[in-house]
Amino acid sequence: MRNLRPLLNLLSKHCRALPERLRLGIVARLILSFAGVAALIVAANVVIQQGILVESTTRVMPLAAPPVQPPVVLAPVHVEAPAPAPVVPDPEPKRAATRAAVESALGALTRFEQANQTRVRNQNAAVDTEYRQTEADLSASLKPLISRSEGLLTPSAAARIAADLKAYTSQGKVLTDIADSRRTTEANRIALLESLNARVKSSLSGAWTIFGRVVARQSLIQLSTQLDTLRQSSEALVADTAPTESQLAAIVDAEQRLQKTLAANESGFRRSQGDDWYQVMNLDVTQLSSLRVNSSQLAGELAGAFQDFYERGNKLRNALFVAQSAAVAAPSAAPKPVAAVTAGAPAYVPPLINAVPAPVVPRRALVETRSVRNLPADPASRKAVAWASGAAAMIMIIICIGIVLSIVAPVRRLVRATSQIAAGNDAVHVRSDGITELDSLATAFNAMSAELTAARAASRDYQADLERKVQERTRSLQELSERDPLTGLPNRRHLFALLDIAIERARAEGHLVGVMFLDIDNFKYINDGLGHAFGDNVLVAMGRRLEELASARGFAARLGGDEFTVIWERARDIEDIRALGQGIVAAFRAPLLVDGRELVVSISAGACAYPIHAQQAAVLLEAADMALFRAKALGRSQLSMFTADLLDVAAAKFATEQGLRRAIERGEFELYFQPEVRAETLEVGLVEALIRWRGADGRMILPGEFLAVAEESGLGIEIGDWVLRSAISAAAQWQRGPWPEARVAINVSPRQLADGQFTDRVLALLAEYDLPPRCIEIELTESVLQTGPATVEALKRLRGSGIAVALDDFGTGYSSLASLEVLPLTRIKLDRTLIQGVDTSERLAVIAKAIISMCQGLGLEITAEGVERAEQFAYLIRHRSMFIQGYLLATPVSQQELVPLLSVVKARARELLITAGAAPAGAGALPSAGAEEPAPVATGLRA
Numbered sequence: 001m002r003n004l005r006p007l008l009n010l011l012s013k014h015c016r017a018l019p020e021r022l023r024l025g026i027v028a029r030l031i032l033s034f035a036g037v038a039a040l041i042v043a044a045n046v047v048i049q050q051g052i053l054v055e056s057t058t059r060v061m062p063l064a065a066p067p068v069q070p071p072v073v074l075a076p077v078h079v080e081a082p083a084p085a086p087v088v089p090d091p092e093p094k095r096a097a098t099r100a101a102v103e104s105a106l107g108a109l110t111r112f113e114q115a116n117q118t119r120v121r122n123q124n125a126a127v128d129t130e131y132r133q134t135e136a137d138l139s140a141s142l143k144p145l146i147s148r149s150e151g152l153l154t155p156s157a158a159a160r161i162a163a164d165l166k167a168y169t170s171q172g173k174v175l176t177d178i179a180d181s182r183r184t185t186e187a188n189r190i191a192l193l194e195s196l197n198a199r200v201k202s203s204l205s206g207a208w209t210i211f212g213r214v215v216a217r218q219s220l221i222q223l224s225t226q227l228d229t230l231r232q233s234s235e236a237l238v239a240d241t242a243p244t245e246s247q248l249a250a251i252v253d254a255e256q257r258l259q260k261t262l263a264a265n266e267s268g269f270r271r272s273q274g275d276d277w278y279q280v281m282n283l284d285v286t287q288l289s290s291l292r293v294n295s296s297q298l299a300g301e302l303a304g305a306f307q308d309f310y311e312r313g314n315k316l317r318n319a320l321f322v323a324q325s326a327a328v329a330a331p332s333a334a335p336k337p338v339a340a341v342t343a344g345a346p347a348y349v350p351p352l353i354n355a356v357p358a359p360v361v362p363r364r365a366l367v368e369t370r371s372v373r374n375l376p377a378d379p380a381s382r383k384a385v386a387w388a389s390g391a392a393a394m395i396m397i398i399i400c401i402g403i404v405l406s407i408v409a410p411v412r413r414l415v416r417a418t419s420q421i422a423a424g425n426d427a428v429h430v431r432s433d434g435i436t437e438l439d440s441l442a443t444a445f446n447a448m449s450a451e452l453t454a455a456r457a458a459s460r461d462y463q464a465d466l467e468r469k470v471q472e473r474t475r476s477l478q479e480l481s482e483r484d485p486l487t488g489l490p491n492r493r494h495l496f497a498l499l500d501i502a503i504e505r506a507r508a509e510g511h512l513v514g515v516m517f518l519d520i521d522n523f524k525y526i527n528d529g530l531g532h533a534f535g536d537n538v539l540v541a542m543g544r545r546l547e548e549l550a551s552a553r554g555f556a557a558r559l560g561g562d563e564f565t566v567i568w569e570r571a572r573d574i575e576d577i578r579a580l581g582q583g584i585v586a587a588f589r590a591p592l593l594v595d596g597r598e599l600v601v602s603i604s605a606g607a608c609a610y611p612i613h614a615q616q617a618a619v620l621l622e623a624a625d626m627a628l629f630r631a632k633a634l635g636r637s638q639l640s641m642f643t644a645d646l647l648d649v650a651a652a653k654f655a656t657e658q659g660l661r662r663a664i665e666r667g668e669f670e671l672y673f674q675p676e677v678r679a680e681t682l683e684v685g686l687v688e689a690l691i692r693w694r695g696a697d698g699r700m701i702l703p704g705e706f707l708a709v710a711e712e713s714g715l716g717i718e719i720g721d722w723v724l725r726s727a728i729s730a731a732a733q734w735q736r737g738p739w740p741e742a743r744v745a746i747n748v749s750p751r752q753l754a755d756g757q758f759t760d761r762v763l764a765l766l767a768e769y770d771l772p773p774r775c776i777e778i779e780l781t782e783s784v785l786q787t788g789p790a791t792v793e794a795l796k797r798l799r800g801s802g803i804a805v806a807l808d809d810f811g812t813g814y815s816s817l818a819s820l821e822v823l824p825l826t827r828i829k830l831d832r833t834l835i836q837g838v839d840t841s842e843r844l845a846v847i848a849k850a851i852i853s854m855c856q857g858l859g860l861e862i863t864a865e866g867v868e869r870a871e872q873f874a875y876l877i878r879h880r881s882m883f884i885q886g887y888l889l890a891t892p893v894s895q896q897e898l899v900p901l902l903s904v905v906k907a908r909a910r911e912l913l914i915t916a917g918a919a920p921a922g923a924g925a926l927p928s929a930g931a932e933e934p935a936p937v938a939t940g941l942r943a
Contacts, residue, residue, distance in 0.1 A: 034396050093757055098152045101144040102324040106317065108134070108141040113313055116172050120179040120302075131176070135169055145323065153323055155665075161323070164316040171312050175305040182298035189291035193231055196284050200224045203273055219265040226261055230254035234292070248296055255289050410438045414445060421449060484558040486536060487543030495557040495565060499617040502554070502569050503610055512612070514554075514568035514577035516584065517624035518605035521636045523562040526601075534595065541592045542601070549584050565621070574609055574641070581607045581639040589637075604631040608642035626650055656709045659695070664718060668694050671726045672892035673744070675905050676863055679882040682909040684902050686743040686777060688885065689727040690892045691719070711749060720752045725765055730895045731776060732769040738899045745777040745806060750784045753791045759798055773802035777827065781808050782819045792822060799824040806863070811851060820858060827883075828855045832866025839871035852879050873909075874916030888912070 115134040119127050145153050146162040153161070204220045233250040243251075262269070262282055269278045410430075417428045428449050432439040482494035490498060499515070506513045520526070520542065527535040539562060546556035546564055554568040566584060571577050585605055591598035606627025614620045623642040626649075631640035663669060670692045678685035693701040710716045727746045734742035752758055766773060778798060784791055799805050806827035807819055811834045819825070830851065837844035855862050856879075864876050867886030876884055889912075890905045 034400050102320050105141040105320050108138040112138045119176050161319050164319055168312040168316050171309045175309045178302050178305050185295045192284055192288055197227050219268055223261050226258045259285055487540055487558050489543050490557040492559050496617050512571040513610040514571045515620045515624045516566040516581050516605050516607040517628045518564050518603050520562040521602045521604055537594050541594050549587055577607055577609050581605055585639050602637035604636045605639045606631055613642050653709050656706050657713045660710055660715050663693055670694055673898050674892040675890045676883040676885040677889055677909050679877050682906050684905050685883055686745055688745040691723055716749050717752055720749055728765045728769050728771055732771045735775055743775050745779050747779045753784055753794055759794045777804035777806055779806045779808045796824045827861040829863040829865055835864050835866050838875050856881055870912055873912050
């Protein structure tokens with residue numbers, strides 16, 4: 001026994017060194033204890049017989065955590081800022097608008113960059129929504145700068161910013177796509193790696209329970225250790241930055257070691273774990289390498305995409321800073337810092353995503369150590385050792401059997417009870433067996449079972465309540481997605497679905513489907529006069545009436561605003577659809593009851609039919625919309641059926657609009673001037689500016705062919721601004737040259753006058769060209785009264801500055817006499833419809849004479865338009881304050897041809913006067929043919 005003491009001391013020392021975290025089952029511990037005693041018995045006998053003792057222990061050693069790679073930050077990109085654009089005279093409001101637009105765009109740009117960083121780091125619904133919103137905000141904030149209608153920047157600068165914006169947002173999409181691809185690839189790789197680790201750990205646990213499978217267990221431990229090493233090395237691929245070469249080399253080395261271990265132990269693994277296990281492991285390890293290659297490649301692409309993204313962002317920001325510099329370059333503007341675009345300064349680069357490594361979990365491996373010691377043999381103690389060994393073995397066996405029987409049965413009951421709870425059986429109770437520790441465990445288990453039963457009951461109740469709420473919310477959302485919230489009618493989205501169903505049914509049954517597009521006439525007046533809340537109530541009442549009218553044959557829907565649609569199913573023919581439409585229009589001549597008051601509203605409607613006019617829902621609605629437009633043009637409160645010529649009209653208007661846009665870019669407009677002759681002196685008193693469009697084919701296009709389209713498309717203001725500048729420039733050249741008393745009449749649209757900057761624009765142009773205000777006259781039609789009192793105030797300001805104001809087309813509207821009172825006029829232009837018959841119609845002559853006398857009494861000058869016959873000239877020349885304009889005296893000519901034409905017009909007027917045998921009003925004798933007294937000249941833009 002003295003010979004065994006050193007051995008026992010050595011064993012005790014190694015047992016104390018076992019870490020506490022090595023947790024084994026009771027059976028395993030007993031087996032290990034028995035195996036240890038048996039090993040001691042065998043070792044004692046071996047020592048007795050051979051004098052050599054072999055001792056083997058297994059320890060759990062912690063593995064070092066992988067080093068945390070610092071985040072990689074891209075170096076800022078240095079962008080040389082272009083030299084500031086030369087300062088050109090520009091109105092202060094435009095510079096202020098440019099500065100405000102640039103500042104808004106810069107803020108939106110920064111928010112978009114931050115949203116892009118967040119989107120690269122994360123991918124969820126909230127982040128996606130925020131990212132798309134910031135991208136939309138960036139485009140919206142740049143729209144005033146790149147829009148041609150706004151005119152804040154030069155076309156080249158606006159085009160450059162638009163191109164930079166498109167490239168920048170496209171690169172942002174590329175960046176997020178690469179980040180998503182890498183995130184998906186690495187997630188797949190991590191899932192595969194965890195699957196490998198779980199499979200090996202499961203096999204390792206099974207190997208520990210099999211007594212005697214030592215070789216298989218050691219190979220599995222080696223495989224598990226190598227997997228842990230690979231998992232630690234793979235953390236470099238999860239970071240937001242590209243892995244370093246050393247990190248990639250460590251990952252590749254770990255993968256190769258894993259493959260070698262699988263190959264070296266193939267026969268042992270196939271024997272112990274099975275062929276399927278080995279084949280799945282081999283395939284997974286191969287796929288792991290492929291995913292690692294893809295992940296590292298995507299990490300490199302992500303870094304390059306980051307660099308390109310911020311370079312494009314700096315390019316766009318630089319262009320905005322240049323625009324801002326140009327906006328503040330004027331002396332009147334307050335200086336603002338533009339440090340970001342100084343030459344050589346680094347462009348703004350937002351900080352890249354901070355790479356936050358995943359938390360490192362300490363890993364451990366089982367390490368086997370062996371020690372061999374030579375002990376002296378003692379033949380005398382062999383027999384005693386043998387008896388002692390046999391007795392110890394017998395006692396250990398008895399102890400093991402007793403402990404196993406007393407522990408395994410209760411544990412198995414706990415395992416079965418746990419399985420029953422997992423299967424959903426809540427009424428599980430584990431009985432006590434007399435062992436204190438296991439009884440405590442059974443009591444805790446029963447308490448947990450009771451709590452779990454209560455929790456499951458509460459969860460079922462909550463789940464049922466949640467499902468009920470989800471169903472209610474689903475129904476509510478379904479209704480909101482299909483119904484207009486104001487009127488309760490189907491909305492645009494649901495309308496298309498219902499119309500498609502009606503079309504399919506009509507196609508199968510051979511019926512017609514009628515589509516009517518309608519809106520309320522002058523609904524704007526209801527909103528402006530009675531308020532938007534009352535207007536909403538009108539829409540609700542209109543929706544109810546439409547629903548009642550359409551319920552028998554179809555359904556009604558609201559598209560938006562005051563636009564509604566009625567669909568008739570199973571119509572017999574086109575006349576049936578026409579009759580139904582006219583019935584609905586007539587039904588609205590009866591008053592609506594809105595908030596206790598009766599209100600009469602009229603509607604205009606356009607209708608078409610499937611399959612006569614179109615076969616798709618969208619095309620049918622477009623056709624009905626075209627018909628509605630014609631109904632409004634014909635006088636409102638009526639129904640118009642779609643015809644094929646409406647497509648031709650729409651196509652012609654579209655072609656004209658596109659041609660006008662190209663004409664503005666190419667400078668295809670020209671300005672012509674038509675003289676107006678003063679009756680008292682036969683001199684040209686003013687000229688009217690008339691726009692012409694010389695098309696690409698050389699054809700001269702008159703204003704009547706394109707001005708209406710220009711007004712509808714929003715191009716009228718831009719064209720009118722060009723006419724205003726061109727006419728003032730021509731008048732300035734004449735005034736300082738061959739015609740010092742030049743006057744030009746310029747036609748102005750109501751939309752131009754409604755612009756609050758129009759008056760300032762006119763006065764600024766006069767100052768720019770150094771032209772006296774008396775040299776121009778603003779012509780307008782009485783429709784300007786519909787734009788409100790602000791327009792009248794603008795005209796009064798113009799008149800107060802010395803600029804004459806003329807009312808064109810007098811005698812054709814319904815409020816001409818009111819116009820004489822409200823507008824600050826200096827001239828009345830009689831419409832050509834009044835002048836055509838003054839020499840042939842006694843009634844027209846009396847009307848014309850009455851209007852002329854009224855204007856003379858008000859102290860207004862008078863211009864008669866469209867004089868084409870000598871008899872008309874003879875009638876008009878007798879009236880004082882009269883100016884005569886028409887092809888009888890002169891046709892419109894270019895700026896270069898006008899001055900030579902002045903004397904020709906005077907001679908022509910003299911010949912007509914002699915032929916008529918009359919003297920000019922206010923003159924005692926005819927002026928000499930050679931007299932050339934320059935008279936004031938007027939110019940206007942005529943439609």
